[in-house]
Amino acid sequence: MTLRENFGGALRTVRRFRRVPQEALELVSSRTYVSSLERGLKSPTLDKIDSIAKALGVHPVTLVALAYLRSHSPAEQQNVLAQVELQLKQLSEFESIASESE
Template sequence: MEVRDSFGKALRFVRHRRGLAQEDFSLVSSRTFVSMLERGATSPTLEKLDSLCTVLDTHPVTLLALTYLLGSEAPESFEQLLEKVGEELRALVEPD
């Protein structure tokens, strides 16, 4: 599955869990664009991702993590994914 497709699934999943309609994004995006994202027809810029996540009341990293959990050929559990990301972040930001 392409990342665009799994992002669309993640966006739709979170939107439904939050009880939002595509029209609820009207201050940051058109309903048509949200529909295109959810169908995997396009992908957002970082700025658009941030705006969408503001409406979703969800951190962008959460939406991206869900994207990779839904799109993985051999899915990791979210605990494994969070552990891996945490280790990578620590290695990048902690002094040697």
Template sequence: MTHNNLAKSLRTIRKSKGISQEDFGLISSRTYVSSLERKLKSPTLSKVDELAAVLGVHPLTLLAGAYLQAFEATSVSELLGIVAREAKEINRVDLVKPTARKPEGVLIDK
């Protein structure tokens, strides 16, 4: 993913929610948000969390908007399907929490 796609995703979500660049004032300056949207800077994952909170969306929504363009997926559902398949394949390395279940032969005290 290039920061170009993230810039577009940020701007699109911000405008659709009626949020101004100044509304990010508690976490970032207007000039920083502007520099993100103009593709001059790239945010850290921590900053993506903060930006998403101001936007009122899950951080993955912001990232999905960017990766949707980068992967040329036709829909968010298709992109999430790719993620789900990959997560299932690597579930063995504990990237995804396994479903909680009682191991056979183990008694659980209440």
């Protein structure tokens, strides 16, 4: 599966988990656009991911992470999440140090 298809599947999973019909997202996107995303026909912008995630009541990183996790086995998913958590901590610490030295 492509990343675009994985994102579409992740969006569909979150939307169904939250029990939100596609029509309920029309305030941020048309139902046709949401359907195209879910079928992996289109790729959203970061702004659109943010809007859709807010409408679904999840963090945008959740949608993106779930899209990437779909290409890994359940056993590998924990390793991927641990790697991302470590990298985010390291980068956050680096940004703190870098901003103090400016």
